[in-house]
Ligand SMILES: Cc1cc2nc3c(=O)[nH]c(=O)nc-3n(C[C@H](O)[C@H](O)[C@H](O)COP(=O)(O)OP(=O)(O)OC[C@H]3O[C@@H](n4cnc5c(N)ncnc54)[C@H](O)[C@@H]3O)c2cc1C
């Protein structure tokens with residue numbers, strides 16, 4: 001049986017395995033064992049890391065999950081999306097094979113149902129990591145049910161069968177995450193639409209697929225479904241795709257979307273939807289004053305996230321929150337100093353790895369800091385991210401605009417992949433690496449990479465920023481030839497060339513003449 005919220009469909013062997021790992025139907029909650037050192041609400045990325053880390057360091061921990069252990073990332077987020085993206089990349093490679101001199105016979109087809117089945121199989125294979133069994137074996141008391149604060153030291157958990165467990169705690173962590181926001185799009189309530197919660201249950205490829213929102217979810221899925229064979233219409237109210245990203249990066253991705261056949265409708269205002277008689281969906285928009293209509297078979301709404309604050313009775317615990325989530329200070333403490341928060345519930349960085357590292361801060365601050373000693377700060381984290389379109393767009397640190405808003409003067413170094421041998425040989429030379437530094441120095445403030453594997457490449461720059469390594473040292477590190485990551489090393493060379501002043505040039509001339517004459 002599926003949980004009350006996310007419905008895992010279809011009910012095949014893979015989803016049964018997943019269900020048995022992350023929300024076993026026959027699970028009986030344990031008897032609460034006295035006062036917990038830490039009660040963790042939510043078993044997504046943030047809650048799992050908090051619970052495992054705290055228990056591993058000797059704390060008595062209860063972990064509460066109302067839906068599926070693993071949260072969004074495992075069940076309806078990172079894992080299934082990247083599984084399907086892989087299938088779409090294979091489809092695009094076969095489609096483009098002719099360019100590389102590889103003849104593919106006519107009649108090649110994508111078997112969407114099989115691609116989705118592969119994703120479900122892999123998701124189920126990964127799921128033991130986040131399972132009730134594994135966390136129980138770590139010595140954690142796992143409670144499946146909805147957590148509700150009764151007061152500032154008690155949380156009640158109501159299990160699927162209505163049984164209530166009363167958990168008293170010394171400290172608690174709210175890691176209840178976020179879900180697709182239900183935007184005020186007129187007519188949305190009249191149609192049956194998809195969000196990330198049911199998208200990965202599809203077994204049939206939509207012939208015409210509408211997507212509202214071109215953030216990471218909308219963009220990744222638009223290209224994926226187009227490559228798998230849907231006719232995709234992507235509606236974005238902003239002026240470019242991925243509106244939070246560097247516009248130059250978005251322009252490269254948009255060019256690729258065009259090649260993949262995605263119909264991108266930017267500056268799409270006043271989106272409305274209505275149901276057609278045959279259960280298809282009509283989307284109405286205004287684009288630069290002109291009314292447009294498109295009819296689609298399925299519609300994905302990906303217009304942002306809403307924090308899971310409802311039903312927690314945060315008032316009883318003295319925890320302040322608003323529409324964007326739970327309020328925390330830099331130590332990830334809520335307005336009740338004994339209650340912390342981590343992950344999507346409190347962070348503008350809604351990524352699994354951000355949730356993971358915030359959880360580590362919470363473990364330290366809640367269990368091991370004494371007063372101000374040993375406390376860690378969330379603002380010290382250097383958080384990269386990547387959007388897994390083709391090419392990928394990865395970013396870390398400041399954008400040029402952030403720096404200019406903060407009054408920081410910068411230098412910008414750009415290395416286009418069209419001058420990087422491996423990217424040329426791979427036929428993937430459309431992207432670039434852009435690094436911004438503090439003016440006149442090699443101190444890296446931020447970087448954007450657009451490349452087929454930008455998500456992997458960004459880690460070199462994240463490491464440099466975390467360790468205080470400047471662009472000149474990156475230039476001095478030997479990178480194997482030919483690799484796309486050489487683009488990053490070349491920026492080090494660019495920086496070094498700026499150091500070549502008339503005085504240093506004259507000195508070099510003197511030294512050369514002394515060694516080999518004029
Ligand atoms: C389609 C999609 C693709 C994504 N791809 C990526 C990616 O490639 N890389 C990346 O880094 N990030 C990605 N993300 C974002 C990533 O999934 C989230 O940032 C991450 O899951 C946040 O973890 P969390 O623990 O804060 O919250 P969640 O994963 O949302 O977990 C919170 C858990 O709390 C539970 N809960 C809520 N309220 C209660 C309650 N009252 N009682 C008990 N339990 C409760 C929920 O059921 C949920 O399981 C993606 C997201 C989506 C939607």
Ligand SMILES: NC(=O)c1ccc[n+]([C@@H]2O[C@H](COP(=O)([O-])OP(=O)(O)OC[C@H]3O[C@@H](n4cnc5c(N)ncnc54)[C@H](O)[C@@H]3O)[C@@H](O)[C@H]2O)c1
Nearest residue numbers: 213214215216217218236237271302303304350386387388
């Ligand atoms: N690769 C990754 O790491 C990854 C992948 C997917 C999701 N995520 C996480 O999940 C979060 C949520 O993603 P998301 O894409 O839903 O949200 P988002 O907030 O990043 O993007 C939503 C987009 O919808 C547009 N929009 C909003 N209302 C609209 C309307 N009425 N008409 C047209 N366009 C409209 C916005 O301008 C914006 O571009 C991301 O911010 C990210 O943190 C990460």
